[in-house]
Amino acid sequence: MTALVTFGETMLRLSPPRGERLETARELEVQAGGAESNVAVAATRLGGDAAWFSKLPDSPLGRRIVGELRSHGVDTDGVVWAEDSRQGLYYLEHGASPRPTNVVYDRADAAVTTLETSETDLDAVRNAEVCYTSGITPALSETLRETTADVLEAAQDAGTTTAFDLNYRTKLWSPDEAAEVYRDLLGSIDLLFAAERDAATVLGRDGDAESVARGLAEDYDIETVVVTRGEEGSLAVSGGTVSEQGVYEAETFDAIGTGDAFVGGYLAKHLAGGSVAESLQWASATASLKRTIEGDIAIVNPEDVERVVADEGDGISR
Numbered sequence: 001m002t003a004l005v006t007f008g009e010t011m012l013r014l015s016p017p018r019g020e021r022l023e024t025a026r027e028l029e030v031q032a033g034g035a036e037s038n039v040a041v042a043a044t045r046l047g048g049d050a051a052w053f054s055k056l057p058d059s060p061l062g063r064r065i066v067g068e069l070r071s072h073g074v075d076t077d078g079v080v081w082a083e084d085s086r087q088g089l090y091y092l093e094h095g096a097s098p099r100p101t102n103v104v105y106d107r108a109d110a111a112v113t114t115l116e117t118s119e120t121d122l123d124a125v126r127n128a129e130v131c132y133t134s135g136i137t138p139a140l141s142e143t144l145r146e147t148t149a150d151v152l153e154a155a156q157d158a159g160t161t162t163a164f165d166l167n168y169r170t171k172l173w174s175p176d177e178a179a180e181v182y183r184d185l186l187g188s189i190d191l192l193f194a195a196e197r198d199a200a201t202v203l204g205r206d207g208d209a210e211s212v213a214r215g216l217a218e219d220y221d222i223e224t225v226v227v228t229r230g231e232e233g234s235l236a237v238s239g240g241t242v243s244e245q246g247v248y249e250a251e252t253f254d255a256i257g258t259g260d261a262f263v264g265g266y267l268a269k270h271l272a273g274g275s276v277a278e279s280l281q282w283a284s285a286t287a288s289l290k291r292t293i294e295g296d297i298a299i300v301n302p303e304d305v306e307r308v309v310a311d312e313g314d315g316i317s318r
Contacts (some may be wrong), residue, residue, distance in 0.1 A: 057082055090107065091105075117150040238276045262284065
């Protein structure tokens with residue numbers, strides 16, 4: 001039995017050295033990066049027990065991803081291997097004011113887009129404490145929309161806590177397309193993470209974070225809703241109790257993966273028996289630490305997080 005099971009796409013991230021442009025770069029650094037695997041790594045490094053499954057090409061590129069995730073202790077036994085298929089890539093060109101960071105995706109027809117429910121290990125999902133995925137996964141293909149719905153439904157029917165991050169991406173689909181799918185999925189979610197801007201853009205949820213969280217919890221019968229508010233921190237509504245958490249200050253070196261680190265930190269503390277307020281603390285601390293680290297993955301440990309929380313103080317519950 002694995003405490004946390006995540007599923008979704010993981011790509012290879014190719015980046016030129018800082019200060020160089022993609023069009024002239026002669027070297028590219030290779031790393032693995034994907035919302036759900038980033039969460040699995042963060043949770044594992046913070047003392048949890050996590051597995052990640054997906055579909056990858058049976059090639060050096062697919063094996064590169066599995067090797068990196070295993071190096072952090074993530075169980076990848078549920079990965080489905082496909083012959084003659086593609087590995088999704090993305091290219092990241094670091095920016096510096098006034099030039100923004102630029103991301104170029106090359107993920108069309110990746111192996112993961114063909115992952116069907118029949119290929120997944122639903123028993124692992126049913127036996128987990130938490131099953132997590134994000135809104136990126138159903139955005140990738142019609143097949144994955146069906147698989148995502150099936151996996152979340154199977155998990156919830158078995159008593160596994162289902163966790164979902166809206167994680168809306170404009171480069172993948174329109175707000176209307178995303179809203180239709182999200183609304184179908186939200187009835188199968190126990191723990192929802194939503195950026196305030198995503199809730200407004202896709203679900204039309206305006207107002208302050210508390211009203212957004214309460215509205216989503218009531219309309220879709222979601223046990224806990226966590227709303228992130230950028231520099232204003234985060235807020236959670238769970239069982240009528242409101243918990244708030246500020247942002248821990250950090251020097252930003254690489255912001256990619258900060259949201260995934262937040263979710264990973266929250267789930268790690270949740271799985272360890274922490275309260276919602278304590279889980280928000282760990283989420284915020286893990287996110288701040290991630291901003292100081294190169295790459296998509298939060299290379300952190302419990303001592304790092306505990307030090308940040310001890311130095312910066314607690315959140316508020318009411």
